Amino acid sequence: EAVVNRIAAGEIIHRPANALKELIENSLDAGSTSIQVSIKDGGLKLLQIQDNGHGIRVGDLAIVCERFTTSKLRTFDDLSTMSTYGFRGEALASVSHIAHVTITTKTKDSNCAYKASYSDGAIIPSKPGGAAEPKPCAGNNGTQISAEDLFYNVPTRRKALKNATEEYNRILDVVNRYAIHNEGVSFTCRKVGSNTPDVHTTTSATVVDNIRHIYGSAVANELLSLEKSYPVYPLKIKGWISNANYSVKKFVMLLFINHRSVESPAIRKAIEAVYTTYLPKNTHPWVYLSLEMDPRNVDVNVHPTKREVHFMNEEEVIATICEAIQDRLGDANV
Ligand code: ADP
Ligand code: MG
Structure with a gap:
């Protein structure tokens, strides 16, 4: 079953930029006004997004990477009238089948943040033999999702993505587009280790300000x-x-x-x-x-x-x- 899921995941996520687009849309769905992206090796080593949205309840962390898990449609009727971006609950599941995913999240009514790591859709114990459940930790309101070693288990795909610079440029392009489209949301995108972000928009900037900044x-x-x-x-x-x-x-x-x-x-x-x-x-x-x-x-x-x-x-x-x-x-x- 893991192999079947991995193939399905590979059809959804072709490259780091696809994964990031899904993650950005989730952050926007969560009402975030700040979205910070950090990248290592064109996203192949690390793709990380930090938002200040409504977070994921600890009770939902166990299932959030399962296929077809979504908090965004409640009735069958909603399927045809969906107005939020995501509609199938496949994105996080897909990423968790082709990368090592870690989620740290805090809702505003929770006293602490919770952290969970996933493999093939399920939480993995933080210690061998330990319980497969979220661990309490310190953290701000919002969600941080890290996807490491993208396509580590899909060698053909991994090999096809040799050029980290090209992948990074595609990532920047995705961030740029969403930054321009989302007035009132601050976006940053940086390579890990670099002090200056390659994109940095502010919540007070207009669409034209953002176009000027980027283009x-x-x-x-x-x-x-x-x-x-x-x-x-x-x-x-x-x-x-x-x-x-x-x-x-x-x-x-x-x-x-x-x-x-x-x-x-x-x-x-x-x-x-x-x-x-x-x-x-x-x-x-x-x-x-x-x-x-x-x-x-x-x-x-x-x-x-x-x-x-x-x-x-x-x-x-x-x-x-x-x-x-x-x-x-x-x-x-x-
Ligand atoms: P979808 O967006 O289609 O619902 P995803 O697989 O992209 O499916 O996400 C699954 C669920 O995980 C979402 O429905 C949402 O409840 C939760 N989620 C994912 N990312 C975030 C985030 N950044 N903030 C809050 N909730 C999130
Ligand atoms: Mg989604």
Whole structure:
């Protein structure tokens, strides 16, 4: 059974950045305003996240890494109307099958924190022969999750991930996206041993402040705000997009659907096409888009960590998004 679970886990978690995305979404679900990420060897040696969210009750620690354990859906009906990011309770379980996971957590009504280490979904005793239960310890409100030696038991996967720098860059990209999207939440990301974090946003920074911090003033100074609602679908578009006089060498698109960072090649292609009328050949726009739609219209059958989404009325919705962008670019030109 452990092997089957390991294979399933490997399908969810391909690389450190996938694992981190799941952990960040859990921290956000827990209402955190501070999320600190520490990384060793591109996350392969250590992937650690510390948040100040509501924590995990000690009674839940024993099952939190079991498959399909989630505190986020209560009735079958919820499955189709989920508005939080996670929806299947598979992420922590998956990570615990391919890494050594340790959770330290404290809820605000508990006198102390509790710590537990996991292997293949279950708590392991802190001493050989000891009890497999959480141990009380000191700690702040919130949760710290460490995943060590990612893919230690999946040698083919481990071998495929040779380049720690590349993995670290993917991790930074995930942190950057969530930092920009989550005004009011402070994010840091650092390599263990380095004094200065590579990203550091504050709770008081605006979205544009965060874009400036991460992508630089050149981009931040050339942005148009976008905000439109279409009750028919329903669809809410919010974002910041580069204007018609500014372009970058590589198309940057930060896309969120219902606050989940996703990829949509179809949206990408359509937006690129809108800008080609404005931009010089071989240059591209910079686009941050947050779409909110009825969760029932978003394909919930795609795997929780699969970033490529599909949704109802896709062509029509994409045409609507493009029209909104087109209008904004046109307006700003006059
Ligand atoms: P899901 O997010 O789909 O519920 P996960 O496997 O990602 O499933 O997490 C399992 C459960 O563990 C969550 O439902 C939540 O109750 C708890 N949990 C995980 N991470 C945190 C966190 N950082 N703070 C509080 N609770 C957490
Ligand atoms: Mg989750």
